[in-house]
Amino acid sequence: MDAGNLVFEFSEEADRTQLHLFTINSKHQQRFLFHSSVGYTKMEALVDMLQYVKEFRNTENSYTIQWSLKGDNSLHTSYFRAKDIFQALEKFSFGRDRNTMVVFSITLNPLS
Numbered sequence: 001m002d003a004g005n006l007v008f009e010f011s012e013e014a015d016r017t018q019l020h021l022f023t024i025n026s027k028h029q030q031r032f033l034f035h036s037s038v039g040y041t042k043m044e045a046l047v048d049m050l051q052y053v054k055e056f057r058n059t060e061n062s063y064t065i066q067w068s069l070k071g072d073n074s075l076h077t078s079y080f081r082a083k084d085i086f087q088a089l090e091k092f093s094f095g096r097d098r099n100t101m102v103v104f105s106i107t108l109n110p111l112s
Contacts, residue, residue, distance in 0.1 A: 007031060010042055019045035020094075028076050033094035056081050062109040063088040068102050075104070 007022040018038050022031045035052050039045035060081040065088065068075055082088035085106055093101070 006034075010045065016040060017042050017045045019049055021049055025076075025078065028074070030076070030078075031095075032078060032080070033091040059083075061088075064105075064107045064109055065089075065092050066104045066106075067092070068104070070100055070102055079109075 005024045005026060007024065009020045009022065011018045011020075016038050017040065018036060019042070020036050021034045023034045024031045035049060035056070037045045037048035037052060039048055060083055063080045063082060063085065065078050065080065066075060067078065078092065080088040080091050082091060085108065088106065089103075092103070
């Protein structure tokens with residue numbers, strides 16, 4: 001993945017730092033949550049994110065979501081890693097108005 005398609009967003013909550021890592025799809029320019037991590041410092045949140053990146057393929061399921069923007073006839077396909085279908089939908093809809101998108105299908109992909 002091109003580094004230009006990644007967005008790191010830090011936020012402070014109480015005594016913790018939260019890191020949201022987003023990916024931007026180069027075809028439709030939509031951004032989706034890849035993962036969130038928390039630490040007492042930015043460095044701890046980054047280390048936690050790195051640990052996730054190293055292990056997520058072995059610990060999470062792969063999902064395919066077919067969707068479109070309301071009022072747009074283009075069908076898009078996006079892929080997510082998540083513990084379950086609900087977390088996949090959460091990553092898909094994170095930070096956006098759910099009324100602006102139509103989900104046509106969600107598929108748990110076979111193990112590889």
